[in-house]
Each structure stands twice: as C-alpha cells, then as structure tokens.
Amino acid sequence: MATHTMPCPLPGTFYRRSAPDQPPFKEVDDMVAVGDTVGLVEVMKTFTPVTADVAGKIAAFHVENEDAVMAGQPLVDIET
Amino acid sequence: MSLKKILVANRGEIAVRIIRAAHDLGIKVVQVYSKADADMLAVRLADEAVEIGPAQAAKSYLNAEAVLRAARESGADAVHPGYGFLSENASFAAAVEEAGLVFIGPTADTIRTMGDKAAAKAAAIAAGVPVVPGSDGVLHDLGAAPALAARIGFPVMIKAAAGGGGRGIRVAQDAAELAALLPQASMEARAAFGDGSLYLERFVGRARHVEVQVLGDGADAVHLYERECSLQRRRQKVWEEAPAVALPEDVRAALCASAVRLAKACRYRGAGTLEYLYDGETGEFFFIEMNTRIQVEHPVTEMITGVDLVREMIRIAGGEKLRFAQRDIASRGHAIEVRINAEDAARDFRPSPGTVGALTVPGGFGVRFDTFLYSGCTVPPFYDSLLGKLIVWDETRDGALARLRRALGELQVEGVSTTATLHAALARNPEVQAGGVHTRWLEGWLETATLHPSSTNGEEAR
Known part of the structure; x- marks a missing residue:
C-alpha cells in the first residue's frame, strides 16, 4: 500500500462540507474514487471543488474545516 | 464634539x-x-x-x-x-x-428597518416613494387576479410564493394570457414546492438600475443626484456612471425628490443610497431597497458634485450639521467608474489572487484610481476580488468614455489578472457608448464576446 498526498490546487479557505449544517464530504477511512469531491476551496468568494486524483481510502486530512490554505499545501492522504 | x-x-x-x-x-x-x-x-x-x-x-x-x-x-x-x-x-x-x-453611519434602528424588506417597503410607501406594484402579499382569491392585474399594469409576473432563484415565475403580457397561466402556475407551484400560493407583481423586462445618493444629519437630508449601475454580472455591479444617461429631466427631479422624502422620514444620518428599478419604456421608477452605508461606486457622485462623501460622513458623525442646502449641490459633467477586479475575464472570471509585480497607475486630469495596490503587495485569496476603481470625469459622457479608454490603456498590473480587459472592450462597445443597456445586457453580451486573455501586461481587448 502506498500513500498518496494530494496538494491543495489553489489558495483560499478549505471546507470539508458543502454547508455548515451538512455532513463532511468524506471522513477518514472512507473510500474515494477518482473525481470524488473531498472538499471545497473558497477563493475570493468563488467555491471550487477539490476532487480526488486517485482512488483509495482516506488516511488523513492535513487541514481542518475552514482552515486557510496555500496552493501546493498537503491536503489529504489517500492510501492506494 | x-x-x-x-x-x-x-x-x-x-x-x-x-x-x-x-x-x-x-x-x-x-x-x-x-x-x-x-x-x-x-x-x-x-x-x-x-x-x-x-x-x-x-x-x-x-x-x-x-x-x-x-x-x-x-x-x-x-x-x-x-x-x-x-x-x-x-x-x-x-x-x-x-x-x-x-458609529459612523445611521442609527441601529435605521439599519434594522431598512435591512428588513417588508419594513423598508412600508417606510417607502409611507413616504410616498413608488414601489414595484404588486398583490401586497399572497393572492388569496385567484378570481380577483384579473382586476388586480389591471390595476398593477401589464406585463405582470406570476410568482410562486415558495419559489426562489428565478424558479416558479411566469410572465403574462395581457388579461387573456393571465387567465391561461394562473391555474397552471398554481398547479406547478403546488407540484414543485408543495405550496400553490402565488403573488402578482409588475414585470419590468428591460430594467435599468438607478440609485440616489443621500446625505443626512439626523434632522435634514439632501440628495446628491443619481447613479446608474445597469452593467452587472451575477448581480454584481461592474461599471457605474453619474448621472444616469437615460433619465429625462423631470423624471430625475421626481426620483431624487422621492429619495429625500424617505431619507427625511427616517431621520437619516450619514451617507445612504436608495436603489430603484427604472423602466425606460414607461418612464416609471420603483424603490427596491436602501443601503445604509457608503457604497463602492460613491466616487462617481463625488466627481460630478465635488462633495467628499466620506469626509462628510465623518463630520456628521462628529456632530456637525449638514453643510449644504439642496440648492448648493450641483451636478456637473459626467463620471464613469469601472471596477478593476482580480479576475481573469477571458477564463470565466476565474479569481486571480497573488503578488503584484510592476504597477503603472493611470493619471492626469479627470482620472482617479482608488486602490490598495502597490508594487510588491499581496492580493490575498480570502476576500472579495476588488483591487481598485478607475474613475474618470469629463464635461460630457463621450469625453468621459474617451478618457476611460485612454486611462485603461495606461493601467498595468503585473502578477495578477484583472478585469481591465473587459472594461476596455465595453468602453469600445457601440451599445454601451449609446447608453442603451439594461441589467441583463452584460451577461447576454458576455455569451458571445471574445475577451483577450489576462491584462497582466496591460494589453487591451477588442
């Protein structure tokens, strides 16, 4: 098993859920397919989905909900 | 004090x-x-x-x-x-x-009243300010709709009370169409939203956005004429002018007088703006809402009146009375403001945060650039994309447009993409030049327009 670390594609604010009253898109230990949404990044009031670039199991999130993120910063580990 | x-x-x-x-x-x-x-x-x-x-x-x-x-x-x-x-x-x-x-602004009570749609509308009606004619709440009896629609004036919009975001809306051009659409609209609303309640409102198809600047000291109030902000994308203004080119003189006088009535009625303190829809075909205007703060586009008003609105707000907050009577405020020439946003107009207005490199700011007579940019500054991704506002003034609108084209040609922001390319194209557009736009014009035009990528090197779009 290899661990793949997804970098944040763009700078902004990271959200793990689509709205404050919604459950997170993915939790640790959830399975993901390529293209699954794992979070949102808000850049200048525009929301962009962050999608899994590999299939596997979520091992860890490196940032919390509503954390400020930089482009390239490690976001999530996926075990492939 | x-x-x-x-x-x-x-x-x-x-x-x-x-x-x-x-x-x-x-x-x-x-x-x-x-x-x-x-x-x-x-x-x-x-x-x-x-x-x-x-x-x-x-x-x-x-x-x-x-x-x-x-x-x-x-x-x-x-x-x-x-x-x-x-x-x-x-x-x-x-x-x-x-x-x-x-607090440099109106009282908490004024903010609360004007921030509540129903309360603001009631305050406007009480002050004799026209609002969009409608059924005043839900239509209880579909049988009463034809008479009501005749009083509201066609075309009328049938709206599902439970709808929103443009869903559940039908437009009837005349009584026959209304009779055909009503039962259908009610059924659709029940099916889509579980609630068949409808209301009626006048439909303004080619609405222009006009707004009146007011200044009050808690006792007296004056207007500083109007602005037009019809060029919008996703309900965000991108280009604003003063005065509004489409308004006949008598309509302008009635519009501005109505704004002062409402400002005086609520004993307004500070700078405020009353927003209206203007129907160019009938010459009617309808109050929509009041913004109880300074607005982004306030500089165009400053350019035509010579009044520093932010300074006046501060003086009033410090306890001074209004320093102007209405007769002291004159409108001279024409001003245009364009919003320079950190967005790539050629790529669906994608946000463009980053670090600014070389910066060349336009200048000269009649040109003002309100911005937070300096060479080497950061444009963070966490806030809105407004980098600055390029404001031009000249004796005539044609003169202001020429000056805008010249000033946009001088602006160079390296490191981030900006919407300067969009404005350069708009400033050359015949319909914009003729002043014939409405609030949905820009989005329609953008569907077919070709904008040159990124303005980071100050290149102009055609």
Whole structure:
C-alpha cells in the first residue's frame, strides 16, 4: 500500500462540507474514487471543488474545516 | 464634539479611502487587520494598526468582539465600517454606541428597518416613494387576479410564493394570457414546492438600475443626484456612471425628490443610497431597497458634485450639521467608474489572487484610481476580488468614455489578472457608448464576446 498526498490546487479557505449544517464530504477511512469531491476551496468568494486524483481510502486530512490554505499545501492522504 | 481618532473596521481600497478622508480632517486612524493583511496599504497609511484575527473574515473583519476590543484599547472615539463586513449589522452599530463610541453611519434602528424588506417597503410607501406594484402579499382569491392585474399594469409576473432563484415565475403580457397561466402556475407551484400560493407583481423586462445618493444629519437630508449601475454580472455591479444617461429631466427631479422624502422620514444620518428599478419604456421608477452605508461606486457622485462623501460622513458623525442646502449641490459633467477586479475575464472570471509585480497607475486630469495596490503587495485569496476603481470625469459622457479608454490603456498590473480587459472592450462597445443597456445586457453580451486573455501586461481587448 502506498500513500498518496494530494496538494491543495489553489489558495483560499478549505471546507470539508458543502454547508455548515451538512455532513463532511468524506471522513477518514472512507473510500474515494477518482473525481470524488473531498472538499471545497473558497477563493475570493468563488467555491471550487477539490476532487480526488486517485482512488483509495482516506488516511488523513492535513487541514481542518475552514482552515486557510496555500496552493501546493498537503491536503489529504489517500492510501492506494 | 469633533472626532480625534477613528478605527477603520474594513480593509482594501475602502480602508485607504477612509484613512485619507480622516487625515484630511486632521483625525488619527487606527486600522484593524487580519493576519493575511499585515502589509496592506491601509496598515501602512494608518497611524496605528491592530491585528484582530486570522485570515478568514468570519474570524477577523466580521468578529464584532475583536473589532470593539481594538477600538476600546486603542482609545478610538469612532468606528467607520466601510461597506460589506459589519457595515449593515444593526447589532454591531448598537454595540459600538453602547461602548460609548460613535458609529459612523445611521442609527441601529435605521439599519434594522431598512435591512428588513417588508419594513423598508412600508417606510417607502409611507413616504410616498413608488414601489414595484404588486398583490401586497399572497393572492388569496385567484378570481380577483384579473382586476388586480389591471390595476398593477401589464406585463405582470406570476410568482410562486415558495419559489426562489428565478424558479416558479411566469410572465403574462395581457388579461387573456393571465387567465391561461394562473391555474397552471398554481398547479406547478403546488407540484414543485408543495405550496400553490402565488403573488402578482409588475414585470419590468428591460430594467435599468438607478440609485440616489443621500446625505443626512439626523434632522435634514439632501440628495446628491443619481447613479446608474445597469452593467452587472451575477448581480454584481461592474461599471457605474453619474448621472444616469437615460433619465429625462423631470423624471430625475421626481426620483431624487422621492429619495429625500424617505431619507427625511427616517431621520437619516450619514451617507445612504436608495436603489430603484427604472423602466425606460414607461418612464416609471420603483424603490427596491436602501443601503445604509457608503457604497463602492460613491466616487462617481463625488466627481460630478465635488462633495467628499466620506469626509462628510465623518463630520456628521462628529456632530456637525449638514453643510449644504439642496440648492448648493450641483451636478456637473459626467463620471464613469469601472471596477478593476482580480479576475481573469477571458477564463470565466476565474479569481486571480497573488503578488503584484510592476504597477503603472493611470493619471492626469479627470482620472482617479482608488486602490490598495502597490508594487510588491499581496492580493490575498480570502476576500472579495476588488483591487481598485478607475474613475474618470469629463464635461460630457463621450469625453468621459474617451478618457476611460485612454486611462485603461495606461493601467498595468503585473502578477495578477484583472478585469481591465473587459472594461476596455465595453468602453469600445457601440451599445454601451449609446447608453442603451439594461441589467441583463452584460451577461447576454458576455455569451458571445471574445475577451483577450489576462491584462497582466496591460494589453487591451477588442
């Protein structure tokens, strides 16, 4: 098993859920397919989905909900 | 009482604007900032600066507690909220006053009333300001609809009470169409929203957005003429003018007088804007809402009237009476403002945060650039994309358009993409030049327009 670390594609604010009253898109230990949404990044009031670039199991999130993120910063580990 | 130290509870270009007005009056400024804004221009220009939290606005510029603490600890005697953030938050305005400080704006009560759609509409009707004619709530009896529609005036819009975002809306051009559409609309509303309630409202197909600037001291109020902001994308204004080119003189007089009536009726204090829909085909105008703060596009009004609106707000907050009677305020020439946003117009307005490299700012007679940019500054991804506002004035609208084209050609912002390319194309567009636009025009035009990529090197679009 290899661990793949997804970098944040763009700078902004990271959200793990689509709205404050919604459950997170993915939790640790959830399975993901390529293209699954794992979070949102808000850049200048525009929301962009962050999608899994590999299939596997979520091992860890490196940032919390509503954390400020930089482009390239490690976001999530996926075990492939 | 005159103010000695103002806290600016905002960021970006409007913070810079407020600092300049305060300094012109010899007033000191405390600038609050988030961790992401430590090097912003307003921090550099202010006399003191206080960090109030992390980058996210919810934890900094929207954190009323943190802003109030900074105000108390720095010994400020007033708070200027700018626009956005806490500017129309009645509880914040009340908390500022309870802390013994002056809120530079209207009273919390005025903010609360005007922030409530129904209350604002009722206040407008009471002051004799026309509102969009409609059924005044849900239509209880479909049988009464034809007579009501005749009184409202065709075309009428049938709206599902439970709808929203443009869903559940039908437009009837005449009585026959209304009779055919009503039962259908009710059934559709019941099917789609589980509620068949409908209401009727006049449909303004080619609405223009006009708004009137007012200034009040809590007792008296004056208007400073109108602006037109019909060029919008996703309900965001991108280009504003003063005066509104489409208004006949008698309509302008009636519009501005109506705004003063409402401002006086609510004993308005500070700078405010009444927004209206204008139907160019019938010459009718309808009040939509009042913004109880300084607006982004206030400079076009300053350019045609010569009145520094932000400075007047501060003087009024310091206890001064209005320094102008209505007859003292004249409108001269024409002004245009374009919003320079950190967005790539050629790539669906994708946000473009980053670090600014070389910067060339337009200048010369009749040109003003309100911005927070400097060479080497950061444009953080956490806030809105407004980098600055390019404002031009000339004796005529044609002159102002020529000056705008010239000024846009001078603007160069390296490091981030800007919407300058969009404005360069609009300033050359025959329909824009003829003043024949409405609030849905820009989105229609963008569907077919070809904009050149990125303005980072100041290239013009055609």
